[in-house]
Amino acid sequence: MTASSPGRLDPKDRVIMLSGANRGIGAAIATRLRQDGYRLSLGARSPQSMAEQQGDDCLCQPFDALDPESPQAWADATMAKFGRIDGLINNAGAAAPFGFEDGDEAKLDHMLEVNLKAPYRLIRAALPHLRASGSGRIVNITSLAGIRYKRVSPGYAISKFAAMGLSSAARSLLWDDGIRVTAVAPGPVNTDMMPQMGGLGREEVTQPETIADVVALILAMPNNASVATVPINAVYEPLP
């Protein structure tokens, strides 16, 4: 899609909230969206680590997915600075081993809190402003682990399947408000979180900058061209 594609949303003046912006996929998305000309509200547990990005077009705010008050406070701060919110990217995520032999559910609760409940709360907090935008966008970074089960932590897969459900419900229920919701579902990506996948090296798996390219495309697509799910494979598999 080029800048002249009919209906393409112009990044100029559009304001995007991005969670987990300080490293990994989130940092790559932040870099890409700044290049595209968006105004960004970056959320992270340690916003001071992104302080050099703070400026007229960029707000760095505390966001802790384990704090239920954090999403509203971040959305309020975004509105106070920019006066609008056009997009929300739920990127922050957590992965830990949790399987059927585990009796202690603390790790499962943690993953559900970060991968499901915080995105839900962020959608709630941003919703009035995404509605006001008329072309609000929500991108949830889920995972192939949320589409089919294969080798990863069962608890992580459970949380990401739930995040796919969140995406699906939001896509349906918010459609008439002009809000388009997309789940971007990568396989292994070259970040600190990268799972061991059949001995694949870091250069062989998907790179975070490629995920950022996909997110940039989705954010700019017009209301009449919505993509529900983008599965991204690093290696061939028949499904998805």
Ligand SMILES: NC(=O)c1ccc[n+]([C@@H]2O[C@H](COP(=O)([O-])OP(=O)(O)OC[C@H]3O[C@@H](n4cnc5c(N)ncnc54)[C@H](OP(=O)(O)O)[C@@H]3O)[C@@H](O)[C@H]2O)c1
């Ligand atoms: N890498 C992969 O192979 C892969 C594959 C499929 C999907 N994904 C998904 O992609 C997204 C980004 O992951 P990544 O690969 O970039 O992993 P990463 O490099 O480990 O980064 C994870 C990000 O989430 C943030 N985060 C974790 N817990 C948080 C909390 N309680 N509150 C706020 N932020 C929190 C981290 O912040 P801190 O720096 O403060 O910890 C960090 O910014 C996640 O949703 C992940 O599940 C990753």
